[in-house]
Amino acid sequence: MKRQLIYIVVFLVIVSQRLFSQDYDSAFILNEKYVKEVKKLLKKKKIQDAFEYIDILEPRTLRDLIFLTELPAPPFKENKRAEAFRDLLEEAGADKVWIDEVGNVIAVRNAVKRDSERPEVVVLDAHLxxxxxxxxxxxxxxxxxxxxxxxxxxxTRGLVLILTVLRALNESGINTVADIWIVGTVGEEGLGDLRGVKHLFRSGAPAIRSWISVDGGTMGRITNSGLGSHRYRVTFTGEGGHSWSAFGMANPIHALGRAISIFATEADRFIQSGPKTSFNVGRIGGGTSVNSISYESWMEVDIRSVDHSSLLAMDDIFQKAMQAALHDENNLRKKGEILNVKIEMIGDRPSGEVPADMPLVQRALAVTTLFDISPRLTTGSTNSNIPISRGIPAVTISRGGKSGASHSLKEWWLNDSSGPQAIKLALLLLVTEAGIK
Ligand SMILES: [Zn+2]
Incomplete structure (x- = not known):
């Protein structure tokens, strides 16, 4: 446990890594004050009891994982798993559990006493x-x-981790100054577009002061920076007709080709400097037959940046390219109606970063260090993007264990010593952030 108290990590930016790696490690200084704070907490009997209980619970945690994994939770259809998760949280002894309007499962563990210096609500989240x-x-x-x-x-391992944290908090009788919410969120993946967490931060919602997501494989990775993205579906439409007899009509597929060409050229110019920003036309489609002028063409586009203003600038390049392509194709038209373009936003994840010296980030660094793991601050695209983009303290931490092939049918997870360790780490971070009474 004895480690150097001040860590200074200097990250050298190597151009090839910048181009091909999705993650950035950023430099940080760990303030000794937070190491002391966590060390003090670690000595408390109740924390040690909770840790012991996490070890005892290992077989139960594994059973819960198998049970929940076998309840399907496809995008927009998380309800079956949500109901089962609600029942487990109730059984684990939450003070109040409910499923909200969008399908998030929320379990509240009440604070013993409010203290104005502490956040009112600290969330520990995993996605359903x-x-x-x-x-x-x-x-x-x-x-x-x-x-x-x-x-x-x-x-699913994230869900089970936060469930075991709740069981251990209750078993050891740890009392916190802030309310703790254990939350299973809907819609983290893909077109779900973070709708669960967005709902929790809607206007008029109870104020969440800190947010901890459990959603990542590698121990020690602390995500404090959100990779923002905009996703669009673009559809060009026209009359359509015969390739010979209607020749001269504006052609939606030709417009699509122009749109991709103009966008890719302008976007490439933009990314020559500045923070890492990416663009991708991921899918295209349309057309009736080889001898028809199509009545429709479409594509799906993904734009990402670690920097919000770069994301907006790239978005602007994209929008202008679509209009320029439409204009150019309509200009070539010799007969028939003009084409139209519809641009639908199908994904919106904001970017942002919470500073490394923010107490939650410092606590995550300190807790990780005290578990003898080298912490790294990284960029990711998780539920934390939403609080991070609003300047609310938020981090995403690891689920523990070994894992691989995620998002594939061969996804696997193997428990090892980092499994229970990750649960203890999450509990300690949560309690440090919520304040122990
Ligand atoms: Zn995930």
Whole structure:
């Protein structure tokens, strides 16, 4: 446990890494004050009791993981798993549990006493949804001790981790100054577009002062920076007609080709400097037959940046490219109606970063260090993006264990010593942030 108290990590930006890696490690200084704070907490009998109980609970935690993994939670259809998770949280002894309007499961563990210096509500979150469509086989297969099933790691293991944290808090009788919410969120993946967490931060919602997501494989990775993205579906429409007899009409597929060309050229110019920003036309479609002028063409576009203003600038380039392509194609028209373009936003994740010296980030660094793991501050695209983008303290931490092939049918998760360790780490961070009474 004895480690150097002040860590200074200097990250060298290597151009090739910048281009091909999704994550950035950023430099930080760990303030000794937070190491002392966590060390003091670690000595408390109740924390030690909770840790012991987490070890005792290991078989139960594993059973819960198998049970929840085998309840499918496709995008927009998390309700079955949500109901089961609600029942488990009730059984674990939450003061109040409910499923909200959008399907999030919220369990409240009341504070003993409010203290104005502490946040009112500290959230520990994992997401209910998986990326797998309805009908996907989700039965766990055992390969030795390795659990193989879609969603077993991402993020069912996260759900089980936060459930075990609640059980351990109750068993050891830890009292906190802030209310603790244990939350299973809907819609973290893909087109879910963070709708669960967005709902929790809607205007007029109870004020959440700190947010801790459990959603990541590698121990020690602390996500304090959100990778923002905008996603669009673009559709060009026209009259359509015969390729010979209607020749001269504006052509939606030609417009789409122009749109991609103009966008990719302008976007490439933009990314030559500044914070890492990416663009991708991921899917295209349309057309009737080789001898028809199509009546429709479409594409799906993904734009990402670690920097909000770069994201907005790239968005502007994209919007202008679509209009320029429409204009150019309509200009070539010799007969028939003009084309139209519809641009629908299908994803909106804001970017942002909470500073490394913010207490929650410092506590996450201190707790990780005291578990003898080297912490890294990274960028990610998780539920934390929403609070981070609003300047609310938020981090995403690891689920523990070994894991791989996430978002694939061969996804696997294997318990090892980092499994219970990750649960203890989450509990300690949560209690440090919520304040112990
Ligand atoms: Zn996830």
């Amino acid at each position: 949804d998986t990326v797998f469509p309805e009908g996907t086989e989700v039965t766990i297969k055992l390969n030795g001790d390795t659990l193989v099933a879609p969603g077993v790691g991402d993020d």
